[in-house]
Amino acid sequence: xGDRKMGRILPGDPNVHRFGCQSCGQxxxxxxxxxxxxxxxxxxxxxxxxxxxxxxxxxxMLASTRxxxxxxxxxxxxxxxxxxxxxxxxxxxxxxxxTGKTMEESFVVVYxxxxxxxxxxxxxxxxxxxxxxxxxGFHTTITILKRAFxxxxxxxxxxxxxxxxxxxxxxxxxxKEVEDxxxxxxAYEGCLKRLEGESRNVLSEADFLKEKLKIxxxxxxxxxxxxxTENQFAEVNAELKELELKSVRFKELEExxxxxxxxxxxxxxxHQEERDxxxxxxxxxxxxLELLKRTNVLNDAFPIWHDGDFGTIxxxxxxxxxxxxxxxxxxxxxxGQASLLLHTMCQYFRPRFQYRxxxxxxxSYPRIMDNNSTYxxxxxxxxxxxxxxxxxxxxxxxxxxxxxxxxNSRDQENNIPHEKCFKLPYK
Numbered sequence: 001x002g003d004r005k006m007g008r009i010l011p012g013d014p015n016v017h018r019f020g021c022q023s024c025g026q027x028x029x030x031x032x033x034x035x036x037x038x039x040x041x042x043x044x045x046x047x048x049x050x051x052x053x054x055x056x057x058x059x060x061m062l063a064s065t066r067x068x069x070x071x072x073x074x075x076x077x078x079x080x081x082x083x084x085x086x087x088x089x090x091x092x093x094x095x096x097x098x099t100g101k102t103m104e105e106s107f108v109v110v111y112x113x114x115x116x117x118x119x120x121x122x123x124x125x126x127x128x129x130x131x132x133x134x135x136x137g138f139h140t141t142i143t144i145l146k147r148a149f150x151x152x153x154x155x156x157x158x159x160x161x162x163x164x165x166x167x168x169x170x171x172x173x174x175x176k177e178v179e180d181x182x183x184x185x186x187a188y189e190g191c192l193k194r195l196e197g198e199s200r201n202v203l204s205e206a207d208f209l210k211e212k213l214k215i216x217x218x219x220x221x222x223x224x225x226x227x228x229t230e231n232q233f234a235e236v237n238a239e240l241k242e243l244e245l246k247s248v249r250f251k252e253l254e255e256x257x258x259x260x261x262x263x264x265x266x267x268x269x270x271h272q273e274e275r276d277x278x279x280x281x282x283x284x285x286x287x288x289l290e291l292l293k294r295t296n297v298l299n300d301a302f303p304i305w306h307d308g309d310f311g312t313i314x315x316x317x318x319x320x321x322x323x324x325x326x327x328x329x330x331x332x333x334x335x336g337q338a339s340l341l342l343h344t345m346c347q348y349f350r351p352r353f354q355y356r357x358x359x360x361x362x363x364s365y366p367r368i369m370d371n372n373s374t375y376x377x378x379x380x381x382x383x384x385x386x387x388x389x390x391x392x393x394x395x396x397x398x399x400x401x402x403x404x405x406x407x408n409s410r411d412q413e414n415n416i417p418h419e420k421c422f423k424l425p426y427k
Contacts, residue, residue, distance in 0.1 A: 022159035023166040302341045313337045332364040332378040339366035339377065342400060349406065357399040368395040400424075 020027050149161055162170060203211065302313055310317040310326070316334035320326040340361040358369040366377045368391075375392035404424045411421035 021161065021163040021166055023162055023170075026163050298341060298344070302337060313341070328379040329364065335377050336361060336364045336366050339368075339396070342396070342403065345403060346399070355399060355402055357395050357402075359396070359399060368392045368399075370395050 145161075153159060303315075304311070304313050306312060307315075307317055309321065309324070310319050312318065313334050314337050316330050316337060317326050318331060318334035318338065320331065339359050343359040343361050346355060346359070356370065360367040360369060360374075364378060368375045368377055375388050375395065377389070377392040377396060379389065381389045401424075404422065407422040412418075
C-alpha cells in the first residue's frame with residue numbers, strides 16, 4: 001500500500017484511483033486489483049448470474065456480492081517480511097464456495113509493484129452476453145474496492161481503508177478486546193456453573209403466596225416510606241430556600257449595617273476632630289479672655305502717673321508753677337486727654353449714668369457745655385482773663401465727682417465690700 005516502500009519510489013499507474021488512510025490520513029494506492037476482479041467474474045456462479053445482463057447489471061452484481069474470504073490475495077504472493085499481516089486463526093479456512101458468508105476481518109492486501117497486465121485484463125459482459133475485455137477496468141476495480149471497504153466497515157465498525165501500520169494497531173486493539181471478552185465469558189461460565197451446583201429450595205404454592213404477600217406488603221411500606229421521605233425532602237427544600245432568602249436578606253442587612261457603621265465612624269471622627277478644634281479654640285479664647293479681663297484699655301490708652309509735682313496723662317504735665325513754667329501747649333494737650341477719658345467713661349455707662357454737664361473733647365482745645373453755655377478748657381490765660389477757664393475747670397471736676405459717685409454705687413450693687421468700693425483718692 002502506498003506509493004513509497006522501503007525508501008524506494010515504486011511505479012504506479014496514474015489511472016488507478018487513490019484512497020487515503022482513514023486513521024492517519026496517509027495517501028494509499030491500490031494496484032493489481034483488476035486481476036482479482038477478472039478472477040471474480042470468471043467464477044461460474046457469478047458468470048451465470050451475469051448472463052444476459054448489461055454492463056450496469058454486471059456492475060451491480062459485483063457491488064452487491066459479498067466477498068467470501070477474509071483476505072483478498074492477489075496473484076503474486078509476498079513473504080511475511082514485506083509487511084503483509086498474517087490472518088487470524090481460522091480466517092484462511094473459510095469456504096470459498098459460500099459467497100454469502102459475512103467477512104470476519106477488514107484486510108484488503110494488494111501489491112503496489114504489479115502492473116495491470118500481470119493479472120490479465122478485466123472482462124465485463126457485453127450487451128449480447130459475451131464477455132469482452134475492458135482495457136482500463138477502472139470502474140469495475142473501484143466498484144470492487146468500494147464494496148470491500150463497505151463490507152469491512154459494516155462488520156468492524158471501523159472506517160476503511162487503513163494503512164498497514166494502522167491495521168496493525170487496530171489488530172492489536174481488537175486482540176485485546178477479544179481477550180477481555182474471553183475473560184468475561186469465562187467468568188460468566190464460572191458463575192453459571194456455581195449457580196447450577198447450588199441446591200434449590202422449591203417453595204410450595206402456599207409458601208410462595210405468603211412470601212409474595214409479605215414482599216408486596218414490604219413494597220407498599222417502602223413506597224409509603226419513600227413518599228413520606230419525598231414529602232420531607234420537599235419540606236426541607238422549601239425551608240432551605242426560605243433560609244437562603246433570609247440569608248441573602250441578612251447579608252444585605254449586614255452589608256448595609258457595615259456601610260452605615262463606616263459612615264457613622266467617619267462622621268464620629270469628623271465630629272471629634274471638630275470638637276477638639278473647638279476645645280482648642282475655647283482654651284485659646286479663655287486664655288485671651290483672662291488676659292483681656294486683666295487688661296484695662298483705658299489704662300493702656302490713657303496712662304496716668306506723675307512727674308515730680310505734676311500729675312501726667314500720656315506723659316503730658318497738667319499744671320504749672322512759678323518756678324516751673326510748663327508750656328501751654330503741653331497743658332492744653334493734657335486737658336484734651338483728660339477730657340477724652342472722662343467723656344469715654346460717661347458714654348460707656350450712659351444708659352444708667354445721667355449727667356447734665358457735657359464734655360466736648362476737641363484735641364488740645366476741649367470745651368465744657370452747661371445749660372447751653374460753652375466754656376473753653378484751654379489756655380493761655382492770665383490773671384485778668386481767666387473767668388471762663390476757671391468755670392470750665394469747675395464743671396470738669398463736678399462731672400468727675402458725679403461719675404465717681406456712680407461708680408461707687410455700682411460697686412455696692414455688686415456686693416463689693418465697702419473698703420474695696422471705688423472712691424477718689426483726693427477730694
